Amino acid sequence: MSKWHKLKRTDLKDFLSRLAEKWEVWVPYRVDGKWEFGIYAPDREMDFPESVIHVSMKNLFFPKRRPIAKYEEDSKWSMQPVAADDKPRIVMGLHPCDVAGIEYMDKVFLNSEHKDVLYESERKRTVLVGMLCSEMADNCHCTDRGLTPDSASGMDVAFAKVDDYYLFKGMTDRGKEIMQSEYLKAVGDAPEKRKWPAGKYAIASPEEFMDMYDDKIWHELSDICLTCGICTYACPTCVCFLVTDEKFKGKGERVTVWDSCQLQSYSRMAGGHNTRKTPASRVRNRTLDKFAYSHLRYGQISCTGCGRCVMVCPLKRSFPQLGARLSERIRDKKKSKAGTGARSKED
Amino acid sequence: MAKVGVFVCHCGVNIAAKVDVKKVVDTLKDMPEVGFAEEYKFMCSSPGQELIRKAIKDNSINRVVVAACSPRMHLPTFQKALASEGLNPYLVSMANIREQCSWVTDDPDEATQKAIDLVARQIKRVVHQDPLDDIYVPMTKTAIVIGGGIAGIQAALDIADGNRKVILLEKSPSIGGRMAQLDETFPTLDCSQCILTPKMVEAAQHPNIEIRVNSEVKKVDGYVGNFEVTIEKKATYVDAQKCIGCGICQEKCPVKIVPDEFNAGLNTRAAIAIPFPQAVPAIPVIDPEYCRKIKEDKCGVCAKICPAEAIVFDDAPKQETVSVGAIIVATGYKEMDPAVYTEYGGKKYPDVITGMQFERLVSSTGPTGGELKRPSDGVIPKTVVFVQCVGSRDESKAHAYCSGICCMYTAKHTMLYKHHVPDGQGYVSYIDVRAPGKTYEEFVRRAIEEEGVRYLRGRVAKIRRLQNGKYRVYTEDTLVGRAVHVDADMVVLASAVEPQKDAVDLAQMLGIAYDADGFYTEAHPKLKPIETASAGIFLAGACQGPKDIPTSVQQGSAAASKVLALFARDTMVKSPQIATVDPTACTGCLTCSYVCHYSAIEEKEFGKHRVAEIIPGKCQGCGACVATCKGKAITLAGFSDDEIYEEIVSCK
């Protein structure tokens, strides 16, 4: 259990095929030059990328469109909840930042008060086989967020790519069965522990961020932002959704669909009032949600440093830089003791 | 929560023969929206409507779907039924299962299935219908009559006598129209001028009538009760206020080559002229195409001799917009140009003339002073052939329709001819003689039996000019089955009645319908012969179809009574099915304003923003703006996106 096991790269296909006999095995595929997760099939070319892929893991546990109930428009309007899927599955190739994201989602969806049963079943049926990073990509900044690229925390099984083989290690009981595979050979040596560079951008504390609520800086930080929703869709910890009914020929589904606080429609209320009409107010919401609100609610900031938001941003705006700029402003403000400005009228 | 009452009509067997009405009710009564469902033999009958009222009372339904005939037929009936029970009349919807289902579908199963689908769809729709309140708008109690012929004059006089203001609009320099050109009228042979002129004068002197001659409609905006009509007065170059109508200008004008329209082009007149002696108003007009002063800056005689100094050479067209509450269209007809009939000479024979030209030739105010001489050489024609149905009942050359008046005026012409040339012989080439009016048949018999006019049944094949100046008319006598020809001194063609040249332009300005021939279409051929499909616009006279004088006068009076009935109220009830802008959703691009036909969309300040606003009084509810608004900030009550969407997606 506590030992590292070796898998020859040439055995990877056989190893996965064997797992696929019992599990639904989700692995990364490259489609049209882009990575995405799909169910393992031996005839498809797959690989494990060194760092995060641009599509968020979120979709595997909390899909962008998720039917929660079905109904027919008959005399009774009979509505049936959608049955949870309990087929066991393995999701393989998650990076530590993704796992951190899942841990955050657990806090949102599995807290005792409001449990999301469909999310719970997705979690229950899944064995997380995470991949330890061997390098940090351009946009990676998990070290800024207190994570380590090769930390196996939260994974059921951890693995790392080394030369022409992989090293696997079971972390939990759930990972045990995978570790029993005939293709894994126990070895003594662990993958080399790297010393990771310190975070590029030091950020302020959640409380300090909260103090920035009324600051003028949000206009500067939002000046070229399009306020599209792609960063929130890519983010592993953005969990907003809306519930809507979709009908077709008298049959209907009630579905949850990802929503995004960056879109203007998100905060528009009945009657037309919009609490976050300006881009600045929406950028503020997302920034503070990542760095402050999440901490107030769940005791953990929700940016995991995966860098996807930068990767997918149409304008390649850097969220970590934004956080840093903000922290810088906080420091400046503290120094000058200024910044008790009135609440901006525009917001 | 909407609770829909569904009422399916048998319409006797009209629906029930194809659609299994019971099955429709049984299938739909369990729909979650439905609170009550019932079938009945005739929903539009009193007991049928009572069913609805009872269900509103006893079953507390708050929406109604009636599956029956077309909503165009009975929607108002059921709206009233709802209103009588205190339910908003706009909360009813009709499923058209007769015109659009039982009457057009062969197979009963298919028809039943379609009916179920149509009714279900309407149930889904009616849930989205909102209660609407009628809009009351003030009304301008002035009418405009377009066209100063006998129909228009009659309409104007009746409205004026009803103590309402009327504008009588005429595009030529005088009112009077076609009737003023006629010599005597059938079937009484009383002098046209003698009976018309008093009416013209009465109109001119009536305090409630404002006559505007030389004027045409250029634009029509607004809607019933509140039309805005833009009128253009042509340049006449004579100040009507100063002119005393002495006519000296007309005498002295050296340019005497203008074809005389009043005399149907038989002679020429001066470039400045009063159209005819009894004209109302008797003010001359300069024809700028001929006037040498206007064309070449020479002459100017009229200005020099005018005792009233009324000549204004720098006159220009003037536009003015008038507000009126109702419009009567009485633009009349024109006589067809027989040029297309090349076999009749195609106008190249001077003595082959039209009915109207004959009318002028025998008129004492005509070019010959009432002596009947043929145009080419002034010889008194001893033999005249009258050819009927020239352009009428002849689809291949001109029109399929019957011009209606030619049989009678031809009979009149033969009589006038005999009165002028007692030793002459008249022939009439005819297809059928149609004389359905009061004492009309007797009139025709008189021409044949007393005046000795010879009626030859058959269509004239050809007219050829002979060396001796006579015209050989080749025709046939189908009653004896023989080709015949007549050598005539003169031939009179009973040319067809046609809509005015610009009839379609005017119809499009007014937004009224017209038929394939260009005659204006009444709202219903039998029950609404005066109304058009556009509220507040009425028809009178030959613009709606060929008509004789008595019928034109009747229509003039009928149209006037419609206008007076309309003006009896102080406010107009307007349909609340109009568009409104949600200012919170409007971006102020104002592209909607460009597509609004009624200029009903204006700009308005809304907080810091500029938004579009629709003037309820002007909006007619067409929805063109709704389809233009990308952000869906405009809603059309009664045809909202919600309602149409539901109709599109609710079909199974």
Add this chain to the structure above:
Amino acid sequence: MQIEKEPRILAILCKWCSYAGADLAGTSRFNYPANVRIVQVPCSGRVDPIMIFKAFVEGYDGVMVSGCHPGDCHYGTGNYHARRRIAVARRLLEFVGVHPDRMHFTWISAAEGKKFAEVCSEFTDKLRHLSGTEKTLARKELAT
């Protein structure tokens, strides 16, 4: 039972001319296929192409829009605006792969009951010939 083989047609008709024309087809007893569903709008100018798009996505096999003949619009100019919008919408739909035979845009007057019935029959006929091909744009998610 819906006869699935028969193509479904949505006909969006203006209230003054084409809807009245459809009524006249009924009054004159000109039969036409039963799978035509008529939606009444006040004017063809009210027709937002979003309705046409939605109809295809909702699985209609063909969409027909008809208004008053040019110049005869009850509201003066609505049909001219409709003509431009529909021309563009048609080009777009064809561009993404909707077969041109699935769209029929025309003018039918209140007097043309016969024309309405004929148009419906001919249109249905054309669509029957297309029915072998994939139902373009029709939604798949809930079709099962």
Add this chain to the structure above:
Amino acid sequence: MKAMRKKIKELFANGDVDVVLGYREDPASGEVKASVFKKDEMLEDMVFDERCVQNLVNYLPTLVARYSKVGIVLKGCDGRSLATQLVEHRINKNQIVALGVGCEGVKVGGKDADKCEDCPTSMSPVTDHEIGDKKQKKDPVFSKVEEIEKMSPAERWKFFAEYFERCERCYACRQICPSCYCEICVADQQEPKWIEPSAKLSANTMWHLIRAYHLAGRCADCGECERVCPQEIPMRLMNNALEKAVHELFGVRPGMDPEELPPLVVLSKEDPDTIMGGKHE
């Protein structure tokens, strides 16, 4: 570049502008981004070259709300975009100082941008000051549109459905488009749900049809929608198909004339019925 900086300095000095919207090269990263320049600030970082892809017009409405006079650096395509905005009363021309710059074409991902192939003008049709050359250009031919048009309907649908299926509905295309400015986008409306919010083929198809239709006759082909699409959906193809269509049908080239109304709100009695397809008697 020198001429441009000089001109802008002059404008600031004369008080003709409060801010200038232009492109800035980040000295640290070397990346070129849209930027708002204030008097005496960062002007030395201002650039104009083939890296200046972004259409800046999209930012104007926010800026004119905050400043009374805004200068803007415009490529030919951006200028067309501005023209379409002016005619829709989106921006008050009096608040704008338009700096047209002769554009030599831009590069996306190291390659010449696709849009430049079909560019009809190197200079903005709306300018207060022109810097650089105005080059006569040919009318666009849209060869890629023609390729699609050659396909059968089924092939075309297969082509587009694959892309539509991928759409995530992030609305980056909408957000970057200067012409997509509705207060409430029809895609965000719940009643009625013309476009369902979920990312699935039918709803995505609705979205892409509506997006393209709403831009018909208004899109000036700045190509930003396609550039920012994380799923690389070929939105320019649809835009261009309709640009081609409005040119063929109505003789209109959007944005080339700042006075010209969008063709879909222009009343024309003369259009032939054949533009609606099929036969008309």
